Amino acid sequence: MFSRYLHLLLFAMFLPLCLHAAAQDTLTAEQARQDATILAGALRALHPALDKYRSQSEVNASFARFQERAGAARSPAAMYLAATELAASIRCGHTWTNVVNQQAAVRQRLLGGADKLPLTLALVEGRWLVLGSTVPGIAAGDELLTIAGQDSAAVRAAMLPYLRADGGSDGKRLRQLGHDRLDYSMMDIIWPLLSPPVDGVYPLTVRTGDGPARAIDATATTLAARAAALQQQGVQPISEAWQLRIDGDLAVMTLPTFALYRSRFDWRQFFSNSFAELNHRHIARLVIDIRNNEGGDDAIGAELLSWLIRSPLTYVSDQSVTTYERVPYKFARFLDTWDFGFFDRTGQVDRISEGPQAGRWRFRPSAQQARTIAPRAQRYAGKAWLLIGPENSSATFLLAQLVKQSGAAVLAGQPTGGNLRGLNGGQLAWVTLPNSGVAVDIPLLATSYSAATPDAPILPDVVVQRQFAKQAARYDQELEAVLQE
Numbered sequence: 001m002f003s004r005y006l007h008l009l010l011f012a013m014f015l016p017l018c019l020h021a022a023a024q025d026t027l028t029a030e031q032a033r034q035d036a037t038i039l040a041g042a043l044r045a046l047h048p049a050l051d052k053y054r055s056q057s058e059v060n061a062s063f064a065r066f067q068e069r070a071g072a073a074r075s076p077a078a079m080y081l082a083a084t085e086l087a088a089s090i091r092c093g094h095t096w097t098n099v100v101n102q103q104a105a106v107r108q109r110l111l112g113g114a115d116k117l118p119l120t121l122a123l124v125e126g127r128w129l130v131l132g133s134t135v136p137g138i139a140a141g142d143e144l145l146t147i148a149g150q151d152s153a154a155v156r157a158a159m160l161p162y163l164r165a166d167g168g169s170d171g172k173r174l175r176q177l178g179h180d181r182l183d184y185s186m187m188d189i190i191w192p193l194l195s196p197p198v199d200g201v202y203p204l205t206v207r208t209g210d211g212p213a214r215a216i217d218a219t220a221t222t223l224a225a226r227a228a229a230l231q232q233q234g235v236q237p238i239s240e241a242w243q244l245r246i247d248g249d250l251a252v253m254t255l256p257t258f259a260l261y262r263s264r265f266d267w268r269q270f271f272s273n274s275f276a277e278l279n280h281r282h283i284a285r286l287v288i289d290i291r292n293n294e295g296g297d298d299a300i301g302a303e304l305l306s307w308l309i310r311s312p313l314t315y316v317s318d319q320s321v322t323t324y325e326r327v328p329y330k331f332a333r334f335l336d337t338w339d340f341g342f343f344d345r346t347g348q349v350d351r352i353s354e355g356p357q358a359g360r361w362r363f364r365p366s367a368q369q370a371r372t373i374a375p376r377a378q379r380y381a382g383k384a385w386l387l388i389g390p391e392n393s394s395a396t397f398l399l400a401q402l403v404k405q406s407g408a409a410v411l412a413g414q415p416t417g418g419n420l421r422g423l424n425g426g427q428l429a430w431v432t433l434p435n436s437g438v439a440v441d442i443p444l445l446a447t448s449y450s451a452a453t454p455d456a457p458i459l460p461d462v463v464v465q466r467q468f469a470k471q472a473a474r475y476d477q478e479l480e481a482v483l484q485e
Helices: 002-019 029-046 056-071 076-089 104-111 152-162 170-175 223-232 267-280 298-306 329-334 395-406 468-472 477-483
Strands: 119-124 127-133 143-147 201-207 214-219 243-247 250-254 285-289 313-317 319-322 349-351 361-363 369-373 383-388 410-413 425-432 439-447
Touching: 029 056, 029 076, 029 329, 029 425, 029 439, 056 076, 076 104, 076 152, 076 439, 119 468, 127 152, 127 468, 143 152, 152 170, 243 267, 267 298, 285 477, 298 369, 298 395, 313 395, 329 425, 383 395, 383 477, 395 410, 410 477
Parallel strands: 250 285, 285 383, 383 410
Antiparallel strands: 119 127, 127 143, 143 201, 201 214, 243 250, 313 369, 319 361, 319 439, 349 361, 425 439
């Protein structure tokens, strides 16, 4: 027991050395090499699923490319690109260069620069749909044909290596390019690093409807200036507020996020009040919209299900695979998390002897946890639909999976993000590189799976293919499909 407390004390002593170090504006060859070695070593030592979707030779090739690219980085931006590509190559939605966890100078470089497109976009049928514009001559509903001479296919190909998702969920990757999920997208973070504006200008070609292409030189902007200009046009920021709307015998419950850890919002009371009203008014049809909801607290999905299911629903959670008993000391001062107990599993793990995860450890406290959701006495009695899509890749992936398993609602939309081989996460840490200030999120636990488990998302019961013309006209195609049933 003493060794465990000593280990945690050392982490607490070492941590400030990392957190208070200032990132360098420029990197020497030795500084770049040091950062590359730390990140590669930390991922190999801590990540529980480097080979879940890739062969060992493919993993090694990605790390070799990173070592070469990161070793040549002479700025934090170049290191960020190299680290983002390496993280994305693992094909894990919870392994990424999370902007929130970057050191302040890096975060400011990524989010604060006047190098953003003065447009908000969505990728529909492989084409760029303009959602909002601060450029005279470009309007919402137009099609952006090229950026600096590169068409949408070329931009997608350039961006894809930097986009995160579990396994083969490319829908989740491409979803990150659009602004219909957040007020900024990966096009605002990665694209300016790959193809910055020339003299502050992006040369664009656009067209309206089936009209001719026209060339426009668009002045690059900041995220804040773009948001302010769009708000002056009446475009409101994307809201994460929960809503219940009732129109006749149809109700639409919109749940944009389950990440409510620091919120005072009482989501249990929201469900209780909402379902009481639905039952009191005998609302026959309920559409639950989680299309923009990546995830958050699993308990919220379980609470929602308790109002929909007709009989007890039991499922097994086994997010228990780890690579270590104790985190190696040499990485201690570069790591941060919210619970340093994650770093010492002494006496709580057993070696895995067979299957695709053989050789790793099983963390007993989170292994084979059977959970049962009991139906409410006053459950919802009408018909329910759950609107899903590629954004659903964490807690909302699990919700879609359990809805599919239980038949509690009809799934409508596009395939989810996430993966049937299970999600990596549960416990997370992030490694901050001492010279560049670049940080990478690393999940510390993985879900167990068998060799027969497919690399696949949850498929909807009602498949909706989004169409460019309908999205340009602001049709809600998923809701439209439900109403036609």
